[in-house]
Amino acid sequence: MEYDEKLARFRQVHLNPxxxxxxxxxxxxEALDITSQARLPELPPGEPESRCxxxxxxxxxxxxxxxxxxGLFLASDVQQLRQAIQxxxxxxxxxxxxxxxxxxxxxxxxxxxxxLQELKDPNExxxxxxxxxxxxxxxxxxxxxxxxxxxxxxxxWGLIQTWYTCTGCYYRCHSKCLNLISKPCVRSKxxxxxxxxxxxxxxxxxxxxxxxxxxxxxxxxxxxxxxxxRQCDYTGQYYCSHxxxxxxxxxxxxxxxxxxxxxxxxxxxxMRYLALMMSRPVLRLREINPLLFNYVEELVEIRKLRQDIxxxxxxxxxCREAMAARLLLQLQDRQHFVENDEMYSVQDLLDTHTGxxxxxxxxxxxxxxKHIKLDCERCQAKGFVCELCRxxxxxxxxxxxxxxxADCSAVFHRDCYYDNSTTCPxxxxxxxxxxxxxREPGPDLDA
Numbered sequence: 369m370e371y372d373e374k375l376a377r378f379r380q381v382h383l384n385p386x387x388x389x390x391x392x393x394x395x396x397x398e399a400l401d402i403t404s405q406a407r408l409p410e411l412p413p414g415e416p417e418s419r420c421x422x423x424x425x426x427x428x429x430x431x432x433x434x435x436x437x438x439g440l441f442l443a444s445d446v447q448q449l450r451q452a453i454q455x456x457x458x459x460x461x462x463x464x465x466x467x468x469x470x471x472x473x474x475x476x477x478x479x480x481x482x483x484l485q486e487l488k489d490p491n492e493x494x495x496x497x498x499x500x501x502x503x504x505x506x507x508x509x510x511x512x513x514x515x516x517x518x519x520x521x522x523x524x525w526g527l528i529q530t531w532y533t534c535t536g537c538y539y540r541c542h543s544k545c546l547n548l549i550s551k552p553c554v555r556s557k558x559x560x561x562x563x564x565x566x567x568x569x570x571x572x573x574x575x576x577x578x579x580x581x582x583x584x585x586x587x588x589x590x591x592x593x594x595x596x597x598r599q600c601d602y603t604g605q606y607y608c609s610h611x612x613x614x615x616x617x618x619x620x621x622x623x624x625x626x627x628x629x630x631x632x633x634x635x636x637x638x639m640r641y642l643a644l645m646m647s648r649p650v651l652r653l654r655e656i657n658p659l660l661f662n663y664v665e666e667l668v669e670i671r672k673l674r675q676d677i678x679x680x681x682x683x684x685x686x687c688r689e690a691m692a693a694r695l696l697l698q699l700q701d702r703q704h705f706v707e708n709d710e711m712y713s714v715q716d717l718l719d720t721h722t723g724x725x726x727x728x729x730x731x732x733x734x735x736x737x738k739h740i741k742l743d744c745e746r747c748q749a750k751g752f753v754c755e756l757c758r759x760x761x762x763x764x765x766x767x768x769x770x771x772x773x774a775d776c777s778a779v780f781h782r783d784c785y786y787d788n789s790t791t792c793p794x795x796x797x798x799x800x801x802x803x804x805x806x807r808e809p810g811p812d813l814d815a
Contacts (some may be wrong), residue, residue: 449484456480481528498532498546502553503539505532505546518636521544521610531683537640551583554640562650564620571604581608583637601632602642615639620714624656627664629721642714648706649711666720673729674709676766680736681706683747690739690747698732705729740764756794 456477463470499507508531508601516529519541524531524584536555574590574597581588582605588597598612599605602619616631617639623629634642642784653660653667661667664770677699684690699705702716719725741764742749751762763779765772771782773792780792 382796391572407558413482446484449480453477453484467619478528489580500546501549501551502536502556503534503549504536504553505536505539507531507623508533515540517545519543519548521613528715537644539640548752551637552563554637555644558644558648562645562648563647564604564650566621566624566656567598567604568619568621568625569601569604569725571599574606577606581606581611583607583611583635586610589684596637599632599633600638602634605635607635611635611637617642618718619712620645620651623714623717624653627660627721629718645714647701647713649716651712651714651717653712654710664720666726669718669726670716670729671709673726673733674705677705677729678709678735680740680765683750684736685746686746687745693738693739695739698735737766739766754779754781754784755782770801 456473460473461469496507513526517524518539519553524542533540534553536553539727572721581587586595588606588608590597595608597606612635614633617634618629618631625678684695696706704711751764754760754763762771765779770779772779777793778792778794
């Protein structure tokens with residue numbers, strides 16, 4: 369029992385951080401004989417049992433509360449903050465993994481980086497515009513928007529990370545991922561080759577791709593080993609999970625052949641290409657699927673409205689008031705409507721399916737007809753009178769109850785034109801005038 373008390377006193381003295389005598393002793397003094405510790409003061413009577421060797425309590429006296437915080441947390445300028453960040457990184461590497469001190473150091477490092485981001489000049493390190501593989505990347509200034517990097521497929525934390533967006537195809541990535549990009553800008557493909565794949569999901573099989581991703585050439589398989597193969601419904605090819613995020617898009621081939629607007633899964637590259645091509649009029653429906661007009665009544669109505677607008681266009685071009693009012697700008701979002709009636713975009717077909725295009729085009733048609741037939745006297749003077757019946761109001765080629773001669777563009781009542789067995793009166797007069805000119809004898813040169 370006496371030996372145990374002496375051992376407890378010995379440990380207590382060596383555990384006391386305020387005992388300077390223990391720090392001044394050399395290595396030889398540490399090997400004192402246990403019997404020499406008998407000169408230590410005796411424990412006073414009534415000492416609690418917590419002083420026993422198995423219950424020595426750590427009161428936190430071993431922690432240095434006056435040491436400088438790790439990472440110079442009180443740094444105020446950019447240079448000190450950078451130095452503090454480097455020191456904090458080194459401390460994190462030196463501390464044991466998954467320890468509480470290492471977690472505290474990581475939190476401290478995050479605060480230091482946030483403070484550095486607030487003080488640092490945004491134009492100091494990263495340029496505002498970067499051009500790479502025909503991408504035109506613009507440095508984003510929004511810090512609160514949460515985005516996903518298209519290269520590394522991780523979250524972009526705008527508060528502490530710099531990120532860029534391509535102004536052409538809206539490709540987003542971290543600044544550290546810019547030099548790792550291997551995908552060219554999709555807008556360049558749209559500019560050089562603006563056409564659709566009009567075969568429905570033209571699948572060739574994984575063996576034609578050597579069991580690799582069609583874009584990044586990473587190994588893939590349908591069994592998910594080493595990576596899951598995901599099929600793009602637009603190209604029919606297979607992609608890895610980094611190049612195919614299961615995005616949904618309307619497939620043009622299914623629209624023009626089946627009038628099917630159900631979105632299907634496509635790859636990231638196909639999704640961007642289809643988004644950029646959505647408003648481009650590259651579909652000639654009369655050549656691709658002429659039978660579509662026999663089964664979709666909305667398309668027939670749209671085609672008739674477009675034909676009427678093309679007949680109204682000459683009135684506006686030669687009318688000073690119409691040019692001053694800029695009536696043709698009503699169709700500035702669909703410029704191809706005032707150029708031809710054959711070309712369609714996927715957006716036109718989608719709006720036709722939902723009924724939005726029919727309503728807006730009917731309102732524009734009414735506005736144009738009102739200017740020509742009621743508001744403008746110059747346009748009214750360019751109307752026609754039916755030369756077959758000589759009755760009725762002034763006729764215009766875009767009226768629903770009229771017919772237009774294909775040769776001279778004269779306008780007649782539809783009932784009069786089809787009931788009369790003769791040809792167009794104006795064309796007949798032109799024919800007789802030409803014949804009379806040829807029959808008229810020429811001058812006598814001998815006289």
